Amino acid sequence: MLDIKFIRENPEAVKQGVENKNEKDRVDELLEIDQRRRDIIIHADELKSRRNQASAQIPQMKKSGQDVSGVLAEMKRVSDEIAGLDSSLRNLETELENLLMYIPNLPHSSVPVGKSAEDNVEVRKWYPDNFSLDEKEKMLDHIELGKKLRILDFERGAKISGSGFPLYIGRGATLERALINFMLDYHLQNHGYSEVFPPFLVNRDSMKGTGQIPKMEEDMYHIEKDELFPIPTAEVPITNIYRNDIINESELPIKYVGYSACFRREAGSYGKESKGFLRVHQFNKVEMVKFVKPETSYDELEKLVGDAEDILRALKIPYRVLLLCTGDLSFSAAKCYDIETWSPAENRWLEASSCSNFENFQARRANIRFRNEATKKPEFVHTLNGSGLATSRLMVSILENYQTAEGKIIVPEVLQKYTGFNIIE
């Protein structure tokens, strides 16, 4: 969330940012409640100060044998009034908090203003040698390939759980596992991350901390009996590792990489977009999360994107990098790059990674701070995360790009030592 003081002092900038993100502007409403809240605090604090004085006075008066009944009666009235003020204060603060939770992060000044995905800016693209987007002979899509080679079974996945829960079989399952292990090892060995293996179910505070709740609550699975949420991304448990902590400045930057299954309800999205791997309720993802000092976060964002790109270059998968415009930026992000991989059968780009700088938006919600060694004061860290990468969309690109004329799949070279085989037929 944003700092209420910042909103108070820069209402116009906040309104502009909210508008550019296509979010509802409730800034004036918020400021009005903030003003009422502060008025009550001033009044209540005066009364509490009086009560504290009396608390010190009463035992002394008793000791010297004075009659305290008058003070007691007065304090009774004061305490009742304080109780009333505190109660309305609590209500206002809840209201304020709720409004604040729905104000998105503001886009960074380097983010292009735009309405929708149409306005995203392509930053760069990369093709392996001898690659052309016009190659049309590879016509089987990943669903047909999966069925023909008996490596993916979407129908049985649907029987077991429901649509959108893919079942990997045989070499398909091995390939998936190889991909996850390859990506983890690559980031650990080449990019300086530490490995984490997080819980897949988290509590409400964690979901709030990273910003999935309250705005996206409808898209989250929710286990009511235990008040737990299956994670939509490892970003949630990993970022929350330091919730309510103060980190030593010398420990920054902290860089974690971890695998998790990801669960998304994807409420209301059906139709052709949802076939096969294109939109699923459960998928696998290797996630990178960074905790950094504020002044370094934009450099760290560029490195983060580069780390994800390295995986695709090693796999020799064609991709492009998009800088998202304000209108396409997610609620919590200040700046975000998407990486899309090429699907020859779909004849289009598929989002396989999203790398974002949240600045201190998540840190403020989750109360993640570091101690500034110069000032000795705690400050909010900046958090970033990026997929490195999601396997589902990536698997589409791998299967389709690596298919032979006979409909077999060559295993990408870097994965062969993980799979133990080099062809799926």
Added chain:
RNA sequence: GGAGAGAUGGCAGAGUGGUUGAAUGCGGCGGUCUUGAAAACCGUUAAGGAUGCAAGUCCUUCCGGGGUUCGAAUCCCUGUCUCUCCGCCA
């Protein structure tokens, strides 16, 4: 799942109704001493909020929430978590 114990500052650990934001020890920081360091000694060492140009002043906070009271770290209720024992279990 059953029974019991506990949660206090960076850490350890006192504190069972009244100047307790909290003894004491350790750690950290500053200083004295020293050629330097150690030791010793002295001082200092929380976070959040309101207000103010600032210095400052005031308020809140002893796991979370509610209650009793003029007054709660301290008493009552409740939630969460941790530990011990029993049961179950990969």
